[in-house]
Amino acid sequence: MRTPSALAACCWLLSGPATLPALPAFAQPAPQAVWELIDEYPASAIPGQADATFAAEVERATGGRILVRPIPDAKSGLRTREQLKAVSEGRFAMADSFGGAFGEESPLLLLSSLPFVTASAEEARALYQAARPLYEAEFARRGQKLLFVTPWPPSGIWSASPVTDLDALKALKIRAYDATSAELFARLCTLAQVVSFSDLMPKLKTGEFNAVLSSGDGGAGRELWDYLRNFSDIVYAVPLSFGAVSLSAWNALDAETQAAVAKAGEGTTARQWEAMTGRVAVNFKRMRENGVAINETPPAEVMAVLRGAAEKTLAEWRATAGPEARAVLDVFLKQRR
Structure with a gap:
């Protein structure tokens, strides 16, 4: 005579795989950090495309340890002039901001949008390369790490x-x-x-x-x-937008991850300059x-x-x-x- 427990076991075996208890799925490792990247301009504008490129490059380069979530079209509730302060204060990890908006705070950030100084993407890139150390120092002074830039087509x-x-x-x-x-x-x-x-x-x-x-x-x-x-x-002018992360978020990364994110930023900048080719047409x-x-x-x-x-x-x-x-x-x- 089968005991109730034996009978239950027999029924379980006869019922087949459909009644097998669900096995726990292997969870994906949680990201080390998630950075929200705010931008006043639409996702389809050239800075918005840079944001998406940077996010994809960072995820690939870090194996998903760092995730960047773009928030375009002023959906953060902030305008460009407010973004720099928001990142410095740690309210958002990153911002991609039009440089000219901060001219009253920093004349340096007006450089790329000065009238009739640059007449082409090539000239704008040369001016950026010359000023890059100053830009990096300016963002560092505000508690931020400059990671990428985006040139706009001529205004x-x-x-x-x-x-x-x-x-x-x-x-x-x-x-x-x-x-x-x-x-x-x-x-x-x-x-x-x-x-x-x-x-x-x-x-x-x-x-x-x-x-x-x-x-x-x-x-x-x-x-x-x-x-x-x-x-x-x-x-x-051929003005620039600047993508920067707070130093508190940056310094929380180990050296290997910092190198990967910095490389993603360099790649984004290079791609944005390349994207200028034929953009006006x-x-x-x-x-x-x-x-x-x-x-x-x-x-x-x-x-x-x-x-x-x-x-x-x-x-x-x-x-x-x-x-x-x-x-x-x-x-x-x-x-x-």
Whole structure:
């Protein structure tokens, strides 16, 4: 006679694999750290693409020990001008920030967006390489480690009406992206103010602004052409965004992991410079397909007035910048000639 326990065992054996108790799955090792990477610009804009590239490179290089989670499109609740402080204070591990937004705090970070200093990605890259040690020291002074940079395509003027002459330039109420561009255009236009990109669209909709200084790259362009159907290719600047991590997060890593993350940053920077090849042509094609009229040769009188105003802007920057930053610019301009 079978005992109840023996009978139960027999039934368990006859029932087959379907009733086998589930075995515990082998859990993936938890990451050593998860870094949130905040960015005011859309994921499809060139800095947002850099964020995604860096995140993938870090995960691959560290075998998943470090995970980077991009938070684009100001979903952190912060604008670019607030991001630097947020990382320094440890509220977020990382930020990818447009350098010109911090010009009032650091004239050095205005260097890449100074008017008519660089006319191509090649020139912008040379200026960045010359200034790189200063950039690294500036971020370190703020408790951060600079890991990668992203160049933007050249800035132009998006406008509701074409900028055909000086009267049209004067009529602009233009959003500027840093203090120097705001001061320059304020001398020539009806209105010029710094406005964060994430705050801009309602102001365009109401007509408070009728022009924007921007490349309009990626997702940024898709928002601008709903309101501004003209683009003047003045090649104002080839500015930079900077991806940096807090030193507290950085110093928590061992030397091997730091080396892997730093290499991922170098690779991201190199890829972003390479991505500039043909980027303007791709942007212009997409803009034209969406009804934007592009003037690749703005009127000579408009360019002459803009360049004349830029001379005063550069002089004002020199008066506030440190001697090392001024020396970098002077050497660059001398070599460019």
